Amino acid sequence: MKIGQATIKDIAKELGVSSSTVSRALKDYPGISEETKRKVKEVAERLNYRPNAVALSLRKSRSFTIGVIIPEVVHFFFSTVISGIEEVAQARGYNVILTQSNESVDREKSSIEAMLSNQIDGFLVCFTKETKDFDHFSKLMDFGFPIVFFDRIPKLEGAVSVAVDDYKGGYEAVSHLIEQGFQNIAHLSGPKSLKISQNRERGYRDALYNHGMQVNEEFIRECPTGTTEEAFSVAMDLLENSKSKPDAFFASNDMAAVGAMRAARKLGLRIPDEMGIVGFSNWQFCSMLEPSLSSVAQPGFKMGSESATLLLDLIEKKIEGSSIKDPIILNTELLVRNSSVRR
Amino acid sequence: MKIGQATIKDIAKELGVSSSTVSRALKDYPGISEETKRKVKEVAERLNYRPNAVALSLRKSRSFTIGVIIPEVVHFFFSTVISGIEEVAQARGYNVILTQSNESVDREKSSIEAMLSNQIDGFLVCFTKETKDFDHFSKLMDFGFPIVFFDRIPKLEGAVSVAVDDYKGGYEAVSHLIEQGFQNIAHLSGPKSLKISQNRERGYRDALYNHGMQVNEEFIRECPTGTTEEAFSVAMDLLENSKSKPDAFFASNDMAAVGAMRAARKLGLRIPDEMGIVGFSNWQFCSMLEPSLSSVAQPGFKMGSESATLLLDLIEKKIEGSSIKDPIILNTELLVRNSSVRR
DNA sequence: AACGTCAACGCAAACGATTGCACGAAAAAA
DNA sequence: TTTTTTCGTGCAATCGTTTGCGTTGACGTT
Numbered sequence: 001m002k003i004g005q006a007t008i009k010d011i012a013k014e015l016g017v018s019s020s021t022v023s024r025a026l027k028d029y030p031g032i033s034e035e036t037k038r039k040v041k042e043v044a045e046r047l048n049y050r051p052n053a054v055a056l057s058l059r060k061s062r063s064f065t066i067g068v069i070i071p072e073v074v075h076f077f078f079s080t081v082i083s084g085i086e087e088v089a090q091a092r093g094y095n096v097i098l099t100q101s102n103e104s105v106d107r108e109k110s111s112i113e114a115m116l117s118n119q120i121d122g123f124l125v126c127f128t129k130e131t132k133d134f135d136h137f138s139k140l141m142d143f144g145f146p147i148v149f150f151d152r153i154p155k156l157e158g159a160v161s162v163a164v165d166d167y168k169g170g171y172e173a174v175s176h177l178i179e180q181g182f183q184n185i186a187h188l189s190g191p192k193s194l195k196i197s198q199n200r201e202r203g204y205r206d207a208l209y210n211h212g213m214q215v216n217e218e219f220i221r222e223c224p225t226g227t228t229e230e231a232f233s234v235a236m237d238l239l240e241n242s243k244s245k246p247d248a249f250f251a252s253n254d255m256a257a258v259g260a261m262r263a264a265r266k267l268g269l270r271i272p273d274e275m276g277i278v279g280f281s282n283w284q285f286c287s288m289l290e291p292s293l294s295s296v297a298q299p300g301f302k303m304g305s306e307s308a309t310l311l312l313d314l315i316e317k318k319i320e321g322s323s324i325k326d327p328i329i330l331n332t333e334l335l336v337r338n339s340s341v342r343r
Numbered sequence: 344m345k346i347g348q349a350t351i352k353d354i355a356k357e358l359g360v361s362s363s364t365v366s367r368a369l370k371d372y373p374g375i376s377e378e379t380k381r382k383v384k385e386v387a388e389r390l391n392y393r394p395n396a397v398a399l400s401l402r403k404s405r406s407f408t409i410g411v412i413i414p415e416v417v418h419f420f421f422s423t424v425i426s427g428i429e430e431v432a433q434a435r436g437y438n439v440i441l442t443q444s445n446e447s448v449d450r451e452k453s454s455i456e457a458m459l460s461n462q463i464d465g466f467l468v469c470f471t472k473e474t475k476d477f478d479h480f481s482k483l484m485d486f487g488f489p490i491v492f493f494d495r496i497p498k499l500e501g502a503v504s505v506a507v508d509d510y511k512g513g514y515e516a517v518s519h520l521i522e523q524g525f526q527n528i529a530h531l532s533g534p535k536s537l538k539i540s541q542n543r544e545r546g547y548r549d550a551l552y553n554h555g556m557q558v559n560e561e562f563i564r565e566c567p568t569g570t571t572e573e574a575f576s577v578a579m580d581l582l583e584n585s586k587s588k589p590d591a592f593f594a595s596n597d598m599a600a601v602g603a604m605r606a607a608r609k610l611g612l613r614i615p616d617e618m619g620i621v622g623f624s625n626w627q628f629c630s631m632l633e634p635s636l637s638s639v640a641q642p643g644f645k646m647g648s649e650s651a652t653l654l655l656d657l658i659e660k661k662i663e664g665s666s667i668k669d670p671i672i673l674n675t676e677l678l679v680r681n682s683s684v685r686r
Numbered sequence: 687a688a689c690g691t692c693a694a695c696g697c698a699a700a701c702g703a704t705t706g707c708a709c710g711a712a713a714a715a716a
Numbered sequence: 717t718t719t720t721t722t723c724g725t726g727c728a729a730t731c732g733t734t735t736g737c738g739t740t741g742a743c744g745t746t
Contacts, residue, residue: 005459007702018726023704033724053460054400055702058731063397065440065461073429079422086416086443090450095461097408098441100429107433116348117396118408118438228631258631285628288571288601350732361696366734376694398732401701 006047014043057119065095066311067115069125071103076283077300078126081150084304085124092312094121103128109136121315122146124307127154129191129224146314146321150307152194153327160314161327162307166196169296169332170203173250173278176294176334178211180342182248182276186219186238188231188260190252200252200280218242223256231259239267248276248340254283254295261293261339277339291338299330306330349390357386400462408438409654410458412468414446419626420643421469424493427647428467435655437464446471452479464658465489467650470497472534472567489657489664493650495537496670503657504670505650509539512639512675513546516593516621519637519677521554523685525591525619529562529581531574531603533595543595543623561585566599574602582610591619591683597626597638604636604682620682634681642673649673 008026012019017036025032025040043049057063068085070078082098089096097120099111105128115123125137125147134154141147141158153161177185187204190197201220208215219242221234231251239245251257257279264275271277271291279286282297306328313319351369355362360379368375368383386392400406411428413421425441432439440463442454448471458466468480468490477497484490484501492504520528530547533540544563551558562585564577574594581589594600600622607618614620614634622629625640649671656662 008704009702019703020705020727021725024725027704029705031724036724050456050460052401052462052702053457054397054406054462055731056704057397058395058401058701058733059703061731073416073426074419074422076417076419079417082441083416083443086441090442090454093457095440095457096442097438098425098429099433099439100426111433113393114396114436114438117393119395119397283628285626285631288628288632290633351734352732362733363697363735364695367695370734372735374694379694395732398701399734401703401731402733402735404701 005052006044006049007052008049010047011040011043011049014047015039061119062121063095063119064093065097065118065120066308066315067097067099067111067118067120067123069108069111069123069127070098070100071126071128073098073100077151077281077298080300081126081304081307084301084306085308086304087301088305088308088312094312101128103130105131112136112140116140122148122311124148124150124311126151129193132193141321144321146311148307148311148314150303152196155195158322158325160310160321160324162303162310163196163327163329164298164303165329165332166199167203167206169280169298169334170200170250170252171207172203172332172334173280173294173296174204174207175211176336177248177250177276177278177340178207178213180248180272180276180340183213184216184219184244184246185248185250185276186221186235186246188221188223188234188249188251188253188256190222190226191224192222197252204250216244219246223252223259226253226255228255228259228262231256232262233259235260235263236266239263239269247274249278251277251279254279254281254286254293257293257295257339258289261289272339272342276342278334282335286335286337289339294337294340295335297333297335299332303330348395349387349392350395351392353390354383354386354392357390358382404462405464406438406462407436408440408461408463409651409658410440410442410454410461410463410466412442412444412451412454412466412470414444414469414471416441416443420494420624420641423643424469424647424650427644427649428651429647430644431648431651431655437655444471446473448474455479455483459483465491465654467491467493467654469494472536475536484664487664489654491650491654491657493646495539498538501665501668503653503664503667505646505653506539506670506672507641507646508672508675509542510546510549512623512641512677513543513593514550515546515675515677516623516637516639517547517550518554519679520591520593520619520621520683521550521556523615523619523683526556527559527562527587527589528591528593528619529564529578529589531564531566531577531592531594531596531599533565533569534567535565540595547593559587562589566595566602569596569598571598571602571605574599575605576602578603578606579609582606582612590617592621594620594622597622597624597629597636600636600638600682601632604632615682615685619685621677625678629678629680632682637680637683638678640676640678642675646673 008019008022012022022040025037101108134156149161153163189201205215223231249260269275279293279295282295286293286295351362351365355365365383368380444451477499496504496506532544566573592603612618622636622638625638629636629638
């Protein structure tokens with residue numbers, strides 16, 4: 001009686017019929033007279049009847065709700081992904097339950113538990129940096145429970161996943177720097193544990209290699225947290241203490257790129273003439289910086305909408321999980337701005 | 344049998360007792376022998392029993408889920424708020440269902456409907472810019488349905504809401520500009536329909552007034568969409584065509600502030616010497632700009648956590664909605680950076 | 687011996703909707 | 717007129733859990 005929500009029984013009582021008749025009438029089942037259907041629908045309308053989704057979930061063991069597990073919401077890329085997910089889900093009549101793991105595996109696991117007990121229909125997950133063990137996912141997948149991984153993809157047989165072409169992004173960014181005449185390109189990499197970081201780094205290496213340049217291992221430095229401060233000190237260290245000084249940075253993330261910009265500025269190096277910089281993710285602020293920051297754009301919204309579409313198709317059995325062997329790779333695009341173009 | 348989830352019946356069958364006994368044993372009800380309790384818990388453990396939240400929702404007409412309606416997720420401030428909401432909800436054992444209205448009233452309404460049929464326990468809402476009519480909210484509130492409004496607050500008797508001290512933020516920003524010696528301070532305001540825009544503008548007016556300066560109506564210009572481009576052209580127009588040219592801008596939002604910066608730069612005006620600028624929201628990029636942008640920081644995370652706490656307290660009847668007459672106002676803080684401090 | 691007490695548990699209804707099956711009446715076929 | 721078919725509807729079980737009330741048997745009291 002909470003919100004005064006009318007139930008099927010209310011309609012039934014009002015018309016002096018059984019609830020089964022009402023149920024069938026509302027769904028235009030055959031075997032109900034037009035007359036009755038009309039009356040039922042009329043009363044339903046008048047009582048502002050809305051089916052109780054919870055009762056439906058219980059009956060059907062389906063909730064028309066998908067769960068999203070994401071490391072953190074306050075992150076331009078992730079929020080874009082969420083937006084894409086939400087868009088598709090809403091269009092197809094699904095709810096989205098959101099939890100952030102804050103990069104903690106324990107929270108990841110407890111969120112899964114909580115959502116499962118809510119009869120969620122499927123998961124959309126970007127696991128944490130520290131998730132090395134995927135048992136809590138594979139257990140579900142063995143049951144045929146629909147899961148789609150996005151951005152960060154697991155080493156897991158039969159996992160359906162959507163990722164961005166990190167390799168190509170890295171490759172193009174570094175090629176671009178080389179073409180601009182930069183000779184000593186350093187790489188501020190992301191956490192080595194993540195496939196995306198590895199791929200960006202591979203792109204970096206291959207670009208150098210294919211342009212006949214040597215990879216200087218000293219120039220590849222991990223920035224596990226990805227903050228500006230961290231990158232700043234790493235870049236400073238590199239610029240002050242390395243044997244051959246870098247004249248360009250390819251950062252695995254935009255925040256880190258800003259750290260490198262700061263370091264360059266602090267040392268009086270002019271960007272882009274004496275120092276080229278390219279970031280990754282194309283955060284909103286890239287175009288607002290001075291000089292504006294070149295960056296590899298990731299299609300966040302598309303990643304969200306594609307993953308969601310995939311998941312819903314899996315849930316509704318429009319496609320088979322086993323038919324998707326390889327990760328879906330979305331294209332990246334290098335946006336060239338002022339931080340990397342020599343005048 | 345989906346996820347192979349064990350039910351109370353499974354436990355009951357295994358032990359040859361009734362499901363009522365199992366239910367009571369699991370909750371340590373009196374009237375169940377210690378022996379039985381032990382056995383039940385043991386089997387529950389072994390079968391990895393998790394209560395079915397959907398069945399619970401149906402029985403109790405409570406879902407331990409709250410609904411969040413937000414204009415758009417991809418927005419630094421809002422994503423911060425979401426983060427705060429999620430944090431509190433998770434800590435108190437609630438799920439968060441998220442929908443974005445994309446500033447469309449229709450979507451706002453349909454989201455409400457959808458969530459209601461999911462037996463949601465309460466709403467956390469930031470309505471759209473175009474929401475002028477609050478019937479769809481007040482109808483629910485009349486039933487005593489828990490709703491907390493955040494950021495944008497409605498003209499509605501008895502609404503519980505949490506906002507930021509926009510007036511103070513505006514007042515301090517403009518006072519600061521005045522103290523820095525700026526004389527002709529223009530205001531790029533937000534959509535006039537929103538209370539927050541009105542309050543920021545009031546702060547602007549009062550600051551001028553209290554410092555003995557005149558308000559030049561020509562200097563107050565609305566930027567309804569709040570994009571950089573829009574602000575750029577408005578600022579250009581002001582700088583090129585107004586009788587007395589502004590020497591400072593107080594923008595109702597950081598994106599607009601960037602637009603003003605661009606306009607100044609385009610006209611060769613040096614910031615902050617010839618032109619002072621202060622924004623609002625303290626988006627991440629503020630500190631990364633050159634010069635760094637002074638801005639009024641809004642406590643997004645706190646707004647989220649406070650609103651959520653309030654909502655959950657309402658839901659759990661720890662507090663009475665009627666006991667909260669006035670909006671809860673969270674403090675803003677002017678972060679002075681380089682864009683407004685004359686050297 | 688007859689009765690009351692109490693611990694320990696089961697029955698069944700309820701939450702709201704769906705659905706296989708059965709039933710009665712009317713219409714059609716014989 | 718009798719039999720069969722068709723149509724429109726209701727009954728009751730089901731999903732998983734909770735909970736008011738009833739039942740059972742053991743034990744204690746007079």
